Amino acid sequence: MTAVTRWMRRILLVVRGRSVEQSMDDELRYHIECEVAERVNAGQPPAAARLAALRDFGGLESVKEEARDARGTRRVEDFLGDLRNAVRVLRRNGGVTTAAVLTFALGIGAAGAIFCVVYGVLLRPLPYKDPGRLVAVWEHNIPRNRDRNVVSVANFEAWRDRNQVFEGMAALVPRPVTLVDGDIPERVMGAEVSAGYFRLLGVTPFLGRDFNAEDAAADRDTVVLSHGFWMRRFGGDPSVVGRRLQVSGKPHTVAGVMPASFEPPRFGWLVVQDLWFPFAGTPENRAWGRFLLVVARLRPHTSLENARAEMAVLGQQLAGESPANKGWGITVVSLAEQITGDVRTALVIVLAAAGLLFVIAVTNVATLMLSLLRRRAQELATRRAIGASDRRLFWQLWTESGLLGACGTAVGFMTLIPGVRVLLSLAPPDVPRLESIRLDAPILAAVAAIACLAIAVFGAVAAAFGRSAAVSFRPLTGSDARTSPRAGGATLVAAEIAVALALGVMATLMVRSFASLRAVDLGFATDGVVAARVSLVGPRTESPASLHAFFETLLERVRTLPGVQSAGLISTRPFGGLGPATEASDPMQPEGTATRSAVADIRWVDTTLFQTLRIPVLRGRTFDSTEASGTPHVVISESMADALWPQQNPLGRRLHLDLYNGITVEVLGIVRDVYLMDPRTPVRPVAYLSDARFPSETRDVVVRVNGDPGAVVPFLRSVLAALEPDVPLFQVTTMPDLVDRTVASDRFTTFLLSAFAGVALLLGGVGVFGVISSDVARRRKEIGIRMALGATASTVVLMMVKQALLRASIGVGCGGALALVAAYSMRSLLFGVPPTDPLSFLLVATALLSLATVATLVPAAQALRSSPVTSLREG
Amino acid sequence: MLSHLPDLLQGTLDLLILKSLAPAPLHGWAISKRIQQMSSDVLTVNQGSLYPALYRLEDRGWIASKPALSPEGRRIKVYRLTAAGRRQLSHEIDAWRHFARAVDQLVAT
Numbered sequence: 001m002t003a004v005t006r007w008m009r010r011i012l013l014v015v016r017g018r019s020v021e022q023s024m025d026d027e028l029r030y031h032i033e034c035e036v037a038e039r040v041n042a043g044q045p046p047a048a049a050r051l052a053a054l055r056d057f058g059g060l061e062s063v064k065e066e067a068r069d070a071r072g073t074r075r076v077e078d079f080l081g082d083l084r085n086a087v088r089v090l091r092r093n094g095g096v097t098t099a100a101v102l103t104f105a106l107g108i109g110a111a112g113a114i115f116c117v118v119y120g121v122l123l124r125p126l127p128y129k130d131p132g133r134l135v136a137v138w139e140h141n142i143p144r145n146r147d148r149n150v151v152s153v154a155n156f157e158a159w160r161d162r163n164q165v166f167e168g169m170a171a172l173v174p175r176p177v178t179l180v181d182g183d184i185p186e187r188v189m190g191a192e193v194s195a196g197y198f199r200l201l202g203v204t205p206f207l208g209r210d211f212n213a214e215d216a217a218a219d220r221d222t223v224v225l226s227h228g229f230w231m232r233r234f235g236g237d238p239s240v241v242g243r244r245l246q247v248s249g250k251p252h253t254v255a256g257v258m259p260a261s262f263e264p265p266r267f268g269w270l271v272v273q274d275l276w277f278p279f280a281g282t283p284e285n286r287a288w289g290r291f292l293l294v295v296a297r298l299r300p301h302t303s304l305e306n307a308r309a310e311m312a313v314l315g316q317q318l319a320g321e322s323p324a325n326k327g328w329g330i331t332v333v334s335l336a337e338q339i340t341g342d343v344r345t346a347l348v349i350v351l352a353a354a355g356l357l358f359v360i361a362v363t364n365v366a367t368l369m370l371s372l373l374r375r376r377a378q379e380l381a382t383r384r385a386i387g388a389s390d391r392r393l394f395w396q397l398w399t400e401s402g403l404l405g406a407c408g409t410a411v412g413f414m415t416l417i418p419g420v421r422v423l424l425s426l427a428p429p430d431v432p433r434l435e436s437i438r439l440d441a442p443i444l445a446a447v448a449a450i451a452c453l454a455i456a457v458f459g460a461v462a463a464a465f466g467r468s469a470a471v472s473f474r475p476l477t478g479s480d481a482r483t484s485p486r487a488g489g490a491t492l493v494a495a496e497i498a499v500a501l502a503l504g505v506m507a508t509l510m511v512r513s514f515a516s517l518r519a520v521d522l523g524f525a526t527d528g529v530v531a532a533r534v535s536l537v538g539p540r541t542e543s544p545a546s547l548h549a550f551f552e553t554l555l556e557r558v559r560t561l562p563g564v565q566s567a568g569l570i571s572t573r574p575f576g577g578l579g580p581a582t583e584a585s586d587p588m589q590p591e592g593t594a595t596r597s598a599v600a601d602i603r604w605v606d607t608t609l610f611q612t613l614r615i616p617v618l619r620g621r622t623f624d625s626t627e628a629s630g631t632p633h634v635v636i637s638e639s640m641a642d643a644l645w646p647q648q649n650p651l652g653r654r655l656h657l658d659l660y661n662g663i664t665v666e667v668l669g670i671v672r673d674v675y676l677m678d679p680r681t682p683v684r685p686v687a688y689l690s691d692a693r694f695p696s697e698t699r700d701v702v703v704r705v706n707g708d709p710g711a712v713v714p715f716l717r718s719v720l721a722a723l724e725p726d727v728p729l730f731q732v733t734t735m736p737d738l739v740d741r742t743v744a745s746d747r748f749t750t751f752l753l754s755a756f757a758g759v760a761l762l763l764g765g766v767g768v769f770g771v772i773s774s775d776v777a778r779r780r781k782e783i784g785i786r787m788a789l790g791a792t793a794s795t796v797v798l799m800m801v802k803q804a805l806l807r808a809s810i811g812v813g814c815g816g817a818l819a820l821v822a823a824y825s826m827r828s829l830l831f832g833v834p835p836t837d838p839l840s841f842l843l844v845a846t847a848l849l850s851l852a853t854v855a856t857l858v859p860a861a862q863a864l865r866s867s868p869v870t871s872l873r874e875g
Numbered sequence: 876m877l878s879h880l881p882d883l884l885q886g887t888l889d890l891l892i893l894k895s896l897a898p899a900p901l902h903g904w905a906i907s908k909r910i911q912q913m914s915s916d917v918l919t920v921n922q923g924s925l926y927p928a929l930y931r932l933e934d935r936g937w938i939a940s941k942p943a944l945s946p947e948g949r950r951i952k953v954y955r956l957t958a959a960g961r962r963q964l965s966h967e968i969d970a971w972r973h974f975a976r977a978v979d980q981l982v983a984t
Contacts, residue, residue: 006936023942024926026950027903031922033949034904058923070927072934 006072014076024067032057078392082399089400093372100368101408103763104454107361108412110756112447113419114354117427118347119446120437122340127263127436129202133298135307136267136338137169139290140315140329144599147331150268151292153281155325156194158318159294165307169296170197174270175277178537180246180726181233187535187730188229189272191264192279198224198258200297201265208241208256215255215278222278223252227260229274249537252277266432267338268293295335308332339432346749349506349826353756356503358454360760363496364767365408366458369401370489371774373466380470390467397463405455409448416447426751428744489771490807497811497848498818500757500764504844505819506826507750507757509833512840514750516832517743523674523683524574525614526735528565529702530709531573532716533731536697536724547695548628554723555606558703561715565704568609569691571602573700574676575738576731579603582658584687586644598643600687601676602659604694605635610671612704620651620669627690633668640685641670657687665689678742680831700731709734749829765851772804772852773859780863793864800860801853808852812845819844888928889937890967891918893960896938900955902945903929929954937963 013020032053039049057063068074090097125131137159139149151159151171160169171194179186198210206227215222223245225234234240244251264273270293298307315330333341373380384393416439427434534554540546551569558567572579585597607623609615622635634655641650650667657663665687673683691699705712717729733741776783783796823835833840895901895909906929907920932938937960943953956964 006934010934023950023952027952028926030902030945030949030951031904031907031926033947035922056922058921063923063926066923066927067930070930070934072931 007076010071010073010076013071013073014080020071024064028057028060028063078395079399082396083403085396086400086403089372089376090404093375096368096372097404099766100365100404101411103361103364103368104405104408105411105415106759106763107358107454108409108447108451109415109419110759111354111358111450112412112416112443113423114351114752115447116416116420116439116443117423117437118351119443121431121433122344122347124433124436126265126336126339127261128265130297131336132334133167133300133302134201134265134335135166135296135298135304135332136335137294137296137311138331138333140331141327142329143327148268148333149328150290151294152290152324153286153288153292154322155290155318156292156294157281157286159311159314159330162314163310165299165302165310166296167299168196168200169294170194170200171279171292171294172197172270173279173292176535177248177275178535178726178728179233179248185726185728186233187533187728188274190223190275190277191270191273192277194279197276197295200295201262203258203262205256206259207238208254210256210258211276211278221250221252222255223247224255224276225257226264226274226276227258227262230257263433263435265295265335265339267335296332304332304334343431343745345826345828346745349822349829350749350752352822352825353503353506353753356499357756357760357763358450360496360499360503360763360767362454362458363492363499364763365404365454366461367489367492367496367767367771369404369458369462370465370492371770373397373462373469374774374778376466377469377473380466381473384470393467393470394463397466398459401459401462402455405451405459409451409455412451413444413447416444426748428748429741430745431748489775493768493771493804493807493852494811494814496764496767497808497852498813498815500760501812501815501844501848502818502822503753503757503760504847505840506822507753508840508844509823509826509830509835509837510746510750510753512833512837513830514743514746517679517746520675520679522574522679522739523615523672526739528706528709529613529704529735530712530716531576531700531702531731531733531735531738532713532729533698533700534720534727534729536727538724538726540724541697544695547697548692550723551606551691551695551699554701554720555608557719557723558701558716561712561719563705563707563712565706566608566612567701567703568612569604569606569699570609570702571604571691571696571699573702573735573738574613574674575678575735575742576700578677580659581684584640584644584658584685585656587654587656587664589644595644595646598640598685600636600640600657600685602657603676603686603688604691604696604699605688606691609702610635612702613674614704615674616672618670618672619649620667622669622671622688623690623692625692628692632663632665632693633690634665635669635671635688636667637671637683637686637688638673639683640687643685655687660694679739709736746829746831761847761851764848765855768808768852769855769858772855776800776856776859776863783863787864796864797857797860801856804852804856805849808849812848815848816841816845887971888920888924889932890964890971891920892925892928892932893937893956893964893967896954896956896960897964900941900953902943902951902953906954932960935963936960 032050035053035056036046036049039052040046044052054060126134128134137151138147139151139155140147141149153171156169156171160166163169173192175190175192177188177190179188193211195211195213195215198204204210205224208224210224211222225240230236230240240254241256243254245254246252258276264270298304311330311332315325315328319325319328337344380393384390388396420437420439424434424437534551536547536550540550555567555569558564579601581599581601583597584600586595589596605623607625607627610617610622618638620635623633627633634657636650636655644650644655645653650670653667655665655667657665671688674686675681675683676686701716703709703712703716713729713732716732720727720729786796787793819841820836823837827835891910892906895906895913901909903925907922907925910918910920929938929940933940933954937957938954939957940952940954943951945951
């Protein structure tokens with residue numbers, strides 16, 4: 001019989017207690033009857049036989065008692081007794097119990113929900129076959145120190161064909177397309193993928209097939225759909241395979257549909273992938289420069305380090321072979337790290353904060369347990385005096401803690417599902433892998449294990465404290481034998497203050513960082529601006545003139561809409577993502593001069609863009625209607641002017657740009673620096689070219705309106721539909737929303753840390769107040785004596801405040817060290833605030849010390865108000 | 876009657892009970908009678924220690940009980956040997972033989 005089945009049987013016996021007793025009684029009585037019957041058969045008179053049988057048997061009750069012990073159920077019965085007693089104790093102290101249960105539940109709920117999110121995003125394996133072997137491979141721009149640069153087609157092919165460490169390698173490039181199927185044109189995000197991409201990730205099509213070598217080699221008119229897109233757009237119709245779709249004006253055949261379980265890896269520019277097209281290297285795209293994302297699968301038993309070492313050697317070979325690869329190396333990172341790297345620090349910090357909150361909650365539960373035990377010192381001492389062994393006492397105290405913890409855990413578990421749901425609704429949209437966040441067995445097991453650990457901690461504290469309280473209590477005088485202040489309480493106060501300080505500092509730093517992030521002057525005015533993207537298809541794209549004419553007409557019509565102040569064009573709106581960048585150089589400066597060249601972001605704009613976004617013109621002028629012919633002009637940003645012509649007049653200078661196979665442009669004007677990516681990325685030099693001179697089919701239309709910018713969107717759509725019914729308006733956002741989105745993850749972190757710090761401060765305050773006030777209450781007699789001997793109220797209060805502040809200062813000291821560690825580990829999240837920001841530290845430390853003072857003053861004042869005589873008499 | 880040899884019985888009571896149950900399941904009184912009978916009336920189990928021993932063996936999983944009715948129609952419990960009990964019995968027999976041989980040798984010298 002295994003230990004488990006034996007305990008099961010014992011528990012069963014206890015549960016069926018009455019019938020077990022009855023059957024024992026039956027059995028013993030039957031034994032005596034048999035004994036009597038035997039004696040009667042042997043010739044004894046019945047009465048004498050019964051008497052003799054009973055005598056031989058011995059005391060019935062003592063046999064029963066011995067038999068009960070032998071059943072092995074004594075410990076189960078003891079436990080049940082302890083449990084009943086614990087229920088009684090907790091119910092009698094309903095207030096303290098409720099507070100402790102809720103505090104513990106809060107800790108479990110907060111820590112558990114955050115853990116669930118962090119586990120889903122960071123720890124759960126990627127949903128691909130053998131995901132540990134998947135990596136992302138990048139080019140490494142060594143001089144500019146950019147180790148995650150996109151890859152050129154030629155290098156991708158060289159890596160794929162010449163490496164010895166990867167089982168397979170695939171390239172991807174985003175391909176937004178316009179889909180016309182029915183009346184409403186739709187802009188869809190797709191990706192071109194090289195042969196073997198799906199097999200590399202270990203997914204097989206749900207319907208049809210994926211790409212084969214011929215798709216890539218011959219013509220590229222096949223397309224594979226994602227399950228979600230297939231459901232949304234085609235209602236899950238299986239006959240879609242083999243159907244022809246108009247994709248960006250060209251018919252494509254649907255080859256297959258991927259399964260619903262396939263979540264394409266989200267990294268780099270790849271966010272949404274609704275459909276896929278085959279990709280292959282061509283002489284044309286080999287000359288385009290770097291634009292590919294590359295994923296690869298390590299051979300079995302090949303480590304990441306091996307792969308890095310071999311790819312480093314290959315990178316050096318390639319750098320020697322081609323001038324285009326000079327100064328370039330290769331970066332290999334695991335795909336999991338690639339996907340989640342950006343949010344890792346923030347999530348780990350939030351998890352750490354939740355852990356600290358949990359520590360405070362557990363400490364608070366411990367202080368509540370102690371206050372409960374202090375009130376029960378008499379009961380415990382009495383139990384001990386009438387014979388309860390230390391072991392029994394210990395188990396009984398443990399049972400109380402366990403019951404309390406179990407209730408707290410149960411309530412905490414109930415808050416997990418809504419907690420996770422709240423977190424998901426708050427989470428910024430750019431957090432990857434939100435779909436893999438779910439509450440399942442491993443998470444619940446981990447949370448339960450942490451809960452058990454916490455219960456063990458405060459259970460041990462309570463058991464040790466309860467025992468010592470029972471030992472030192474004098475039942476006769478009703479007083480505690482000890483006179484020194486309680487060390488346990490002081491430690492708890494210091495611990496709570498330390499942890500609250502660390503959390504408080506983390507939150508304050510994050511709030512200040514967020515404030516300075518929001519205070520960044522972006523260089524343009526966002527209010528009242530809406531931006532929308534147009535990608536023209538059809539006959540009007542055939543000549544530059546007709547392209548330009550289309551956008552001119554579109555803008556003219558938009559400007560006549562009600563409420564529109566101005567409307568302009570830009571190739572990619574600020575905060576709208578990365579645009580092209582190129583080398584810009586001043587041909588007049590000698591080679592090798594530091595100010596000869598700079599890397600410039602290029603934007604194409606029309607004549608009214610600067611006015612629409614309110615980007616101030618500092619010198620010269622911007623484009624006008626004469627720009628279509630003559631020498632091409634350029635408008636440069638302030639930092640561009642500083643980079644090439646510091647303290648000189650750049651107007652009229654010539655600039656060489658590495659675009660369109662090299663062009664030379666003349667500087668027409670200088671505009672203020674603008675943040676193009678997000679408020680964290682420092683401004684970079686920008687060169688603005690004229691859209692009239694270099695038209696393109698895809699442009700952002702930027703519109704400034706009076707009042708709500710969202711209200712103009714339906715009008716924009718109808719203006720466009722009237723001009724080109726098959727062209728959709730997409731990526732429609734107001735600029736304030738767009739700016740908001742770039743700080744969404746900062747807002748998330750700031751919100752959570754502030755919420756945790758707030759709760760921690762509240763819990764810490766309650767805990768500190770509880771410990772100190774019960775301490776003061778215990779010392780009323782001492783205060784009475786001091787007052788009777790002539791101490792003034794102020795000296796007594798001062799003495800107590802001094803003691804409380806001493807304890808709090810120990811906490812502040814330890815907490816300061818903890819906060820410093822926390823602040824340094826979150827420094828990559830901070831913007832415009834150093835991790836050692838003295839203001840944050842001082843603010844939180846002062847707040848906590850004031851809290852400790854108030855927590856002393858209130859109970860001290862109460863103690864002083866009662867007369868010394870009463871206090872002495874009450875003891 | 877050797878009921879005044881409690882030490883000997885204490886150590887061997889488990890063996891006696893297990894052995895008595897080896898042929899067939901029995902109820903409590905029958906077990907004590909069977910032991911008495913098998914030992915030709917030399918060994919008598921004190922009832923006061925029989926039932927605690929039965930419950931202890933049941934807790935260990937060596938015997939199992941089942942409710943039954945006596946010929947007179949009274950509710951009783953019938954004990955039987957489990958597979959683990961059979962194994963334990965052969966262990967106890969080996970241990971007893973070992974012990975008895977050692978005592979024999981000691982007495983013979």
